[in-house]
Amino acid sequence: AQRVTQPEKLLSVFKGAPVELKCNYSYSGSPELFWYVQYSRQRLQLLLRHISRESIKGFTADLNKGETSFHLKKPFAQEEDSAMYYCALSDHNNDMRFGAGTRLTVKP
């Protein structure tokens, strides 16, 4: 069974500090992992996907198959990064399973 775990419901950091949002998964096949973000009063939107290996808004995420993790990182958090972040895993049918989400607050 596929499962996505985001162990932190809430995460608070100061502006300029590094931030890491944790995501662990379980899946028997070859997963495709995503991070989605939902800013206040905006729609849920795709932030990045592991196969793209890109940095979006300064965020990166590396798939670690040994640890079955896909943590989201940013070296210097900004206040505008405050949002709800969801890790997600898709199977061979592209059916997406979402984690419970982590609310990130970046304090000034």
Added chain:
Amino acid sequence: EADIYQTPRYLVIGTGKKITLECSQTMGHDKMYWYQQDPGMELHLIHYSYGVNSTEKGDLSSESTVSRIRTEHFPLTLESARPSHTSQYLCASSELRGGYTFGSGTRLTVV
């Protein structure tokens, strides 16, 4: 502009009423999904469709029903609304592979 549209944005309705939440996408995506989400909480898949005349129930049991008569249209219907149906409903679509595009959601309140 290619996008996914949900209407209404907000709906307050009395118990027992029949409601239909609309979702349309202009991206030509075959796959469409309905999620239920309490604000800032987990997303629960309630229905999905892989194409015209294809509909399946998701992980979360729901009294709602869906239809997919046209590729671009995936409406969700509640025959008799109850206060327990109060929630936010998100529609999404995708290509065969890749991330989902979400609509703005419908916030439903049943009084």
